[in-house]
Amino acid sequence: MTVRAAFLWTWLLVAGPLQSTGDPLAVAKGQFERGDYSSAIATLSSALAENPHDARLLHWRSRCYLEQRNYAAAISDGERAVSERPDDSEYHRWLGRGYGGAAEQAKSFSMARKVRTAFEQAVHSNPSNIAARRDLEEYYLEAPWIVGGDRGKALEQVNAIAQVDAVAGHLARAACYLDGKRFDEAEAEYRRALDLGPDRMEPYLEAADFYLKRGEATGLGTVVDEAARVMPSDTRLPYYQGVALIVANRNLAEADQLLRRYLATVPRRSDLPSHADAHQWLGRLNERLGNVKTALDEYRAALALDPDEKSAREAIRRLTR
16 A cells, blocks of 8 residues: 555644753654654664653654664564553554555565554544544555455545544545546545635645646646645745646746755655655656756656656666667
């Protein structure tokens, strides 16, 4: 199963109390936000040597390992965190993410079943955790029936989400329509969500991803403009603004600057637009301009970051014939 879309829902989590700058957990979180996962792991490991049962330290080290795609370590720490705090919904949810990465990597049905169990436990522990319900909805939609995929159960999650948050409910329903390739109905749900005027970025960016996948320049540009009005300083905006210009085939020099700014200022993290995708868009931009060498450099950079990126590999093959 994929977990990319569900990472957008971390905006719904309630932030914990502020930590002092001398707190190793606060230091590690700062390192995590900067994308310095190795340093964060070192900070957390040092703290765990003195407090081996601190669930918060275990959870955040698990998150760091997950970003490094070290799924075995992420699962080990995630399971330890859950054992220390078995009623924490978020700990179960992120453990499910670790299981999900391992399941994809190993193509393991037994690991996939653990994903479902972890997400279900996350929802059970906190029925108001919309992030957990979105993860569980996605699992039910994408997983084969043999490991618990069930469209009816996905719709149950949609209805439960709508009772907690109207905007989130429309987005969850749009995901169901997308899974069924009912694109017009999905678009209507995105529009209903945005017509409610949410004051957070994620609904706009989820709608932007819809238009981007459909290659619809007008819809993409409109939604990105709306997002910019809501939160003009959001670090993700340059990526979406640059891509929207490329899809519309206009102001390509500005698009190049926006994407390079994104790459230079935003760390690689799984809940943010991927650097590999940014390089791919730069490759398409330069290919369109006839800059073959630069395009190849960008496609190769994308492939170096994500070796499974088939479109980058195909572009390289096409340009080197």
